Amino acid sequence: MSWLRSFASGLRALFRKEQVDRELDEELSGFLEMASEEKVKGGMDHQGALREVRLERGSLGVTKEVVGTSGWESFVLSLWQDLRFAGRTLRKNPGFATVVILTMALGVGANTGIFTVVNAVVLKPLPYPDSDRLLTLWERSRSDGLDSTVAPSNFYDWRAQNRSFAKMAAIDPYPDFILNGTGEAQRLSGADVTGDFFSLLGTRMGLGRDFLAEEDRPGQNHVVILSYGTWQRYFSGRPDILRQAVTLNGAAYSVVGVLPRDFSFVSKAADYQARNQFDLFRPMALPVPPPEWMRGTHPLCVLARMRPGVTLQQAQADLAGIAANLERLYPNQDKEKGIAAVPLGQHVVADVRGALLTLLAAVGLLLLITSANIANLVLTRATARGQEIALRAALGASLARISRQLMTESLVLTAAGGLLGLLLVYASVPALVRHLPPDLPRKAEIAVDGRVLIFTGVVALAAGFLFGLTPIFHARGSLRLGGRGVAGGRSRLRSSLVVGQVAMALVLLAGAGLMAKSLWRLLEVPPGFRTEHVLTARLSLPPQYTNGFKFGTGMHRAISAFQRRLLDRVRAIPGVQSAAFAAYLPLSGVDNSWSFEIEGRPPKPPGESDEVNYRPVGPGYFETMSIPVSRGRGFTAADNEDGPLVIAINESMARTFWGAADPIGQRVSFSEDKWRTIVGIVGDVHHQGLDLKAAPEMYLPYAQAPNVEARPTIVLRTSVDPLNIAIPLQKVVAEIDRTVPIDRVATMQDLVTNSAEQPRFRTAVILTFSLLALFVASIGLYGVMSQVVSQRTQEFGIRMALGATRGGVLLSVIGQAAKLIGIGIALGLTGAALLSQTIARLLYGVAPLDGVTFAGVTALLVIVGLAAVYVPARRAAKCDPMWSLRYE
Amino acid sequence: MADKQGDLVQGTLDMLILKTVALEPIHGYGIAVRIEQVSNRVFKVNAGSLFVALQRLNRAGFIRSEWKASENNRRAKYYALTEYGRKRLASETRDWGRQVSAIAKILEAT
Numbered sequence: 001m002s003w004l005r006s007f008a009s010g011l012r013a014l015f016r017k018e019q020v021d022r023e024l025d026e027e028l029s030g031f032l033e034m035a036s037e038e039k040v041k042g043g044m045d046h047q048g049a050l051r052e053v054r055l056e057r058g059s060l061g062v063t064k065e066v067v068g069t070s071g072w073e074s075f076v077l078s079l080w081q082d083l084r085f086a087g088r089t090l091r092k093n094p095g096f097a098t099v100v101i102l103t104m105a106l107g108v109g110a111n112t113g114i115f116t117v118v119n120a121v122v123l124k125p126l127p128y129p130d131s132d133r134l135l136t137l138w139e140r141s142r143s144d145g146l147d148s149t150v151a152p153s154n155f156y157d158w159r160a161q162n163r164s165f166a167k168m169a170a171i172d173p174y175p176d177f178i179l180n181g182t183g184e185a186q187r188l189s190g191a192d193v194t195g196d197f198f199s200l201l202g203t204r205m206g207l208g209r210d211f212l213a214e215e216d217r218p219g220q221n222h223v224v225i226l227s228y229g230t231w232q233r234y235f236s237g238r239p240d241i242l243r244q245a246v247t248l249n250g251a252a253y254s255v256v257g258v259l260p261r262d263f264s265f266v267s268k269a270a271d272y273q274a275r276n277q278f279d280l281f282r283p284m285a286l287p288v289p290p291p292e293w294m295r296g297t298h299p300l301c302v303l304a305r306m307r308p309g310v311t312l313q314q315a316q317a318d319l320a321g322i323a324a325n326l327e328r329l330y331p332n333q334d335k336e337k338g339i340a341a342v343p344l345g346q347h348v349v350a351d352v353r354g355a356l357l358t359l360l361a362a363v364g365l366l367l368l369i370t371s372a373n374i375a376n377l378v379l380t381r382a383t384a385r386g387q388e389i390a391l392r393a394a395l396g397a398s399l400a401r402i403s404r405q406l407m408t409e410s411l412v413l414t415a416a417g418g419l420l421g422l423l424l425v426y427a428s429v430p431a432l433v434r435h436l437p438p439d440l441p442r443k444a445e446i447a448v449d450g451r452v453l454i455f456t457g458v459v460a461l462a463a464g465f466l467f468g469l470t471p472i473f474h475a476r477g478s479l480r481l482g483g484r485g486v487a488g489g490r491s492r493l494r495s496s497l498v499v500g501q502v503a504m505a506l507v508l509l510a511g512a513g514l515m516a517k518s519l520w521r522l523l524e525v526p527p528g529f530r531t532e533h534v535l536t537a538r539l540s541l542p543p544q545y546t547n548g549f550k551f552g553t554g555m556h557r558a559i560s561a562f563q564r565r566l567l568d569r570v571r572a573i574p575g576v577q578s579a580a581f582a583a584y585l586p587l588s589g590v591d592n593s594w595s596f597e598i599e600g601r602p603p604k605p606p607g608e609s610d611e612v613n614y615r616p617v618g619p620g621y622f623e624t625m626s627i628p629v630s631r632g633r634g635f636t637a638a639d640n641e642d643g644p645l646v647i648a649i650n651e652s653m654a655r656t657f658w659g660a661a662d663p664i665g666q667r668v669s670f671s672e673d674k675w676r677t678i679v680g681i682v683g684d685v686h687h688q689g690l691d692l693k694a695a696p697e698m699y700l701p702y703a704q705a706p707n708v709e710a711r712p713t714i715v716l717r718t719s720v721d722p723l724n725i726a727i728p729l730q731k732v733v734a735e736i737d738r739t740v741p742i743d744r745v746a747t748m749q750d751l752v753t754n755s756a757e758q759p760r761f762r763t764a765v766i767l768t769f770s771l772l773a774l775f776v777a778s779i780g781l782y783g784v785m786s787q788v789v790s791q792r793t794q795e796f797g798i799r800m801a802l803g804a805t806r807g808g809v810l811l812s813v814i815g816q817a818a819k820l821i822g823i824g825i826a827l828g829l830t831g832a833a834l835l836s837q838t839i840a841r842l843l844y845g846v847a848p849l850d851g852v853t854f855a856g857v858t859a860l861l862v863i864v865g866l867a868a869v870y871v872p873a874r875r876a877a878k879c880d881p882m883w884s885l886r887y888e
Numbered sequence: 889m890a891d892k893q894g895d896l897v898q899g900t901l902d903m904l905i906l907k908t909v910a911l912e913p914i915h916g917y918g919i920a921v922r923i924e925q926v927s928n929r930v931f932k933v934n935a936g937s938l939f940v941a942l943q944r945l946n947r948a949g950f951i952r953s954e955w956k957a958s959e960n961n962r963r964a965k966y967y968a969l970t971e972y973g974r975k976r977l978a979s980e981t982r983d984w985g986r987q988v989s990a991i992a993k994i995l996e997a998t
Contacts, residue, residue, distance in 0.1 A: 038921075057920075058936050
C-alpha cells in the first residue's frame with residue numbers, strides 16, 4: 001500500500017504545508033550545521049565552512065526546492081497557482097472574460113440542450129431491463145413491403161410456434177372506456193393486453209399486482225391496471241382502490257394494480273391511433289384458440305422478448321419459418337406474408353432519428369463557429385500579452401510551463417462557460433419539453449443525466465482545448481522571434497478562422513433555408529377542406545348506444561337519434577352555421593381502411609384485395625368541411641338506415657379504380673352481401689398528413705356503416721371564433737346525455753398546425769442556430785477587420801498623404817474582407833452541396849440543391865458580412881493622415 | 889563538483905541509503921558521511937539527491953523517521969529501516985549481486 005502512504009503524506013504536505021516546510025527547513029539547516037561543524041573542527045572559520053559545504057553539497061534553497069517538488073502534490077500546488085493566476089488575470093480583464101464565457105455558454109448550452117433530447121429519445125436504452133432484447137413484430141406484405149399490425153390468430157400461432165422468444169405479448173390499442181361514478185363521465189383511453197405484457201417489459205407494479213394467467217381468459221377479464229396518472233387524477237391516489245369496483249362502460253371492473261409513477265410505454269404514436277400513453281389496461285382474453293375470423297382482422301401490435309443468447313438474425317430466421325408454415329396452412333389470409341422483427345428502440349425513433357441527428361450536427365457547427373470566435377478573441381489578447389510572456393520566458397519559465405499557464409486560463413474560461421451553459425439547459429428542460437412536437441416519442445425521459453454531464457464536459461473541454469492551443473502557438477512564435485510579434489502568421493491564422501466561420505455559417509444557413517422553404521411548401525399544400533372557422537370535438541358513446549350490435553346488421557338507430565337531437569340543438573347555438581358528424585377526422589391521426597370488391601369484376605386471387613380508406617360521415621359533412629362534390633351528390637338525411645345503401649368516393653379512388661370511366665351508379669361491397677351504389681365523387685383530402693399524397697377514400701353515410709363507430713367527431717362551421725363555441729357545445733352535449741364524454745376539442749386550424757409540428761420544430765431550431773451562427777460569424781469578421789485596420793493605419797496614412805482617396809482606402813479594406821468572405825462562401829457552398837443530400841429525407845417539395853435557396857442564403861451572408869466590415873473600413877477611411885502616421 | 893567516478897549508478901543511492909540505515913537509526917548528514925567514508929570517498933552525496941531519496945523511501949514505507957536529539961544535543965530527524973524496507977534491501981542486494989557478476993562475466997569474456 002505504498003501509494004496510499006505516498007498519497008497520505010502528499011495530502012499532509014498540501015494541507016499542513018507550513019509544518020512540513022518548517023520540518024524540512026529544520027532538517028536541512030541541521031544538515032548544514034553538522035557539515036560545517038565538521039569543517040570548523042578541521043580548522044576553518046564558520047563562514048568559510050558554510051560556503052565550502054554549500055559548494056560541496058549544493059545550496060540549501062535549491063535542495064529545498066528539489067525536495068519540495070519531488071512529490072505528486074507539487075503538481076497540485078502549481079496547478080492551484082495557475083488557477084489563481086488565471087483567476088487574477090481574468091478579473092483584471094472582466095470584459096474579455098464575460099464575452100468568452102457568454103459565447104461559450106451559448107455554444108455549449110445549445111449543444112447540451114439538443115444532446116439532452118437526442119440522448120433521451122435516441123441514445124438511452126429503453127426504460128426496461130435488458131431492453132436490447134425487446135422486439136416489435138409486424139406482418140410484412142411481400143408484394144408491397146409494407147408492415148401492418150397483426151391478426152390475433154397469427155399472433156397466437158407465432159407465440160405457440162417460436163423457439164426464440166422468452167415471451168411474446170400483444171397490445172390492442174382500440175378499446176376505450178367511459179368511466180362513470182366519479183363525477184362527470186370521463187373517457188379513458190385503454191388498451192387490451194395479453195396477460196404477460198408487463199412481465200415481458202419487466203415492469204413491476206407500483207401498487208397491487210400484475211394480471212394473473214386466469215384473468216387473461218374470456219369472461220374472467222373484468223380487472224384493470226391503472227396508470228399512475230389515472231390513479232391520481234380520478235381516484236385521488238387512494239391506496240384502497242385495489243379490489244374496489246369501478247364502473248367502466250357500464251360494467252363493474254376491479255382494479256388489481258397501479259403502474260409505477262415512472263412507467264412509460266415507449267411507443268410511436270402513429271402505431272396507436274395518435275395515442276401513446278394509456279390510462280388503463282385490461283387483459284385481452286383471447287379465446288384459445290382464436291376463432292378463424294380473427295385471422296382476417298389486424299388490430300394488434302406485438303412485442304417480443306428474445307431469449308438470452310438468441311441473436312436478431314436467429315429470431316428472424318425462426319419467424320421466417322413460422323411465416324412460411326402459416327402461408328401454407330392459410331393461403332387465403334396469410335398469402336405473401338412474412339414477419340418483420342424490429343428492435344423496439346429502433347422502431348420507435350425510426351422517424352425522428354434522422355431529424356434529431358441533423359439538429360445535433362447543426363448545433364455542433366454552431367459550437368465550432370463560436371469556438372473560432374473565442375479563438376480569435378484569445379489571439380487578440382495573446383498579442384497584447386506578448387510582452388508579459390516574453391518577460392516570463394526571459395526570467396526562466398519554460399515554454400511548457402507558459403503553455404500550461406495559458407491552457408489553464410482557457411480551461412478556466414471554458415469551465416465557467418460550460419457550467420453556465422449547463423445551468424441554462426438544466427433550468428430550461430421543462431420549457432424545452434413543452435415546445436417539442438407532441439408526438440415525439442420518449443419525451444418523458446428527457447432530463448439532464450450523467451451522459452449529458454459527460455457530453456457537456458467533453459464538448460466544453462474539447463472546445464477549450466482547441467481555442468487554448470491558439471495562444472500557445474502564438475507564444476511559441478513570439479518566443480522564437482525574441483518577443484516581437486509575428487504579424488503575418490498570426491493574421492493568417494485569424495483569417496483562416498474567419499473563413500472557416502463564414503463557410504460553416506453558410507452551411508447552416510443553407511440547411512435552414514432548405515428546411516424553411518420545405519415547411520413553407522408544406523403549409524401551402526391545400527388540405528382539401530376548409531380550415532378557417534371550423535371547430536371539432538370528439539364524443540364517446542357509452543354501451544347503451546352500441547349494445548346488441550353485430551357486424552353488418554347496422555344497428556345505428558340509437559346513435560342516429562342521438563346525433564340528430566344533438567345536431568338540432570347545436571345548429572341553434574348562435575354563431576354556428578352548420579354541423580355534421582364524421583368517424584375519422586383528417587389530420588387527427590385516427591384512420592381506418594377496408595377492403596372492398598367492385599360489382600362485375602373477377603374476384604382477386606388469395607392474399608390480394610383492393611383496400612381504400614374508409615370514412616363514415618353524417619349528412620352535411622361535405623358542406624361543413626367545404627369538401628367539393630365534383631359529380632353526383634353528397635349525403636342527405638334520407639341516406640339513413642331505411643334508405644338505399646349509397647357511398648361517395650374521392651377523385652383519387654375514381655381515378656385509381658375506374659380510370660376514365662364514370663363510377664357513378666357502379667356498386668361496391670365489403671365482405672357482406674350488400675351492394676352499395678356510388679352516388680357522388682368528392683375532392684381529395686390530405687387525411688394522414690400534408691406531406692403525404694391524398695389516398696383513395698370512400699365515404700359512407702354514418703347510419704349505413706357496416707360497423708359501429710362509437711367515437712364520432714362533431715364538426716362545426718362557425719361565423720365567429722370557433723373556440724367561442726367550445727363551451728356552449730359542451731353544455732349542449734351534457735344536457736342531452738350526461739354520460740357522453742367530450743374531448744379533443746380543437747379547431748381545424750390547430751389540427752393542421754399540429755400535423756406539421758415536427759418539421760416546424762426542426763425548422764425553428766435550425767433557423768435559430770443558423771441566425772446565431774450568422775451573427776457570431778459577422779462578429780468574427782468585424783473583429784478581424786478591426787484588427788487589420790488598426791495594423792494598417794500607418795499604411796493608410798501614407799497612402800492618403802500620397803494622394804489616395806478615402807473611397808480608395810474604404811474599398812481596399814472591404815476588398816480584403818470580400819476575399820475572406822469569398823473563400824468562405826466557396827467552401828461553404830461546397831460543404832452545403834455535399835451535406836444537403838443527407839437531409840433530403842427531411843425536405844418536402846424542395847430539392848436538396850435548390851438554387852434559389854443557395855443563392856438567397858449566399859446573398860444574405862454577403863450583405864451581413866459586408867455590413868460587419870463596413871464599420872472598421874469606414875474608420876480606416878476616416879482617419880486623419882497626420883494622426884495615423886504618428887500612430888503606433 | 890562531483891567527477892565522473894563520483895556519480896552514483898542510477899537507482900543505487902536508494903540501496904546504499906537502505907543499507908546505511910539498516911545498521912542503526914541515523915540522521916541525514918550521518919547517512920551522507922557514512923556512505924562517503926565506507927566508499928573511501930568514491931561517492932559524494934549531494935544534499936538534494938539525498939533528501940529527495942529519503943522522502944521517496946519514507947513515502948514508500950521502506951524507512952520511517954523520528955525527531956530525536958543528536959550526539960551534540962541538536963534536534964535531528966533520524967531514519968530507521970522498516971520491516972518492509974529490510975525485505976526490500978535483501979532483494980535489492982540479491983539482484984545487485986546477480987547483475988554485478990553478470991556484468992563481470994561479460995567484461996571477462998571479451
